[in-house]
Amino acid sequence: MLISNDIAGHDAKPEVVTPKGLSQVKEELADVAGIAVNEVDLSQSGHDISRLYQQTLYETQNNPSPIFLTVEKRFELLKNTANEFAARSGIDYTPEQIERVTQDVGKELRIVEIPRGDVHAGGGNVYTFLSQTDKAELSEAYQYALDNDTSLDDVRHGAFALAVTRFREANIAAGVTYAIFDKEESDRLLALNRQNESEVTSTEELETSIKTLTDSFVEKLNFGNLFSSNPLLKNLMQQDSIFDYFAINDPANFNDESRDRFFNL
Structure with a gap:
């Protein structure tokens, strides 16, 4: 290839190009x-x-x-x-x-840390009132259920019971409600238990949901096998505040006699 002197701006000797070898x-x-x-x-x-x-x-x-x-x-x-x-x-x-x-x-999927629940908010999710310690213990109980093929529904029911208990505690601490049964509080609490839905369809449907959960707890409590398949969950659930929550919603079945069974499963 020859380089033009005009372009190069100086005298240049013609470049000799040799044919490429086979190896190259x-x-x-x-x-x-x-x-x-x-x-x-x-x-x-x-x-x-x-x-x-x-x-x-x-x-x-x-x-x-x-x-x-x-x-x-x-x-x-x-x-x-x-x-x-x-x-x-x-x-x-x-x-x-x-x-x-x-x-x-x-x-x-937006798996992120959820902000702490606000008792003054018009809506939200009841699980936002769980503490990090609550979630850590529930995670251990959930893993135990996976590893030992025990009831995941028990863990879900326990998580809900713990969450609504924390919600009620937050309300009392904020002076929003008192430690007595309040129909409006109950309806609002139930409305917060719509984990994957943004709107509440009916109070009756939600009351049926909480009644089903309470009846399940009563049945297992009477048979002495409440959370018996998961010792980690049982230890987490045996709290006065959780029993008190059910006593408010079903005082006939959650009384002093059943309290003794609850804490001596």
Whole structure:
């Protein structure tokens, strides 16, 4: 190739171009082929991660982790789901890819720390009144149920009972209500127990829900097997404030006699 003196701005000798050797041509072809292979690998990897993300998202949307668990436990359960799908696929995902999918799905599902509940608010979620200690202990009880194939419903019922107890305690501390049965307070408390719905359909429906829970507690209490399958949950639930909550809603069944059974299960 010759370089023009006009462009170079100085005198230049013609550059002699020698023909490429066979080995040099092979090296350049290998470089090009390597780039092409790498692009295919990246494309396939992106497709695999996208598929794992969609599978994990779909599963967790249909079976969300309870919000009464700690954020750390919810992400742990989410990662377990991603790992399960990864194992079924037969694809060798790296820990970094699993973590990426976990974080992306968690962001999509808005798994974040929920602000503390406000007793003066017109609406909200009763589980926001749980303390971090409550959530940590419930997380341990939930994991115990998973590991030992015991009742997850017991944990959910216990979490609700603990949450409404904390809600009632917060109301009393704020001077919003007193430690007596109040129909308006009961209706409002029930309205807050709509974990995945923003509107309350009817007070009657909610009263049926709390009655079902109370009846379940009464039945298990009478048979002496309230939370018997989960010692971690039983230890957490044996609190005066929790028994008092049920005594307010069902004084006939939650009396001094049943109190003794409640604390000596």
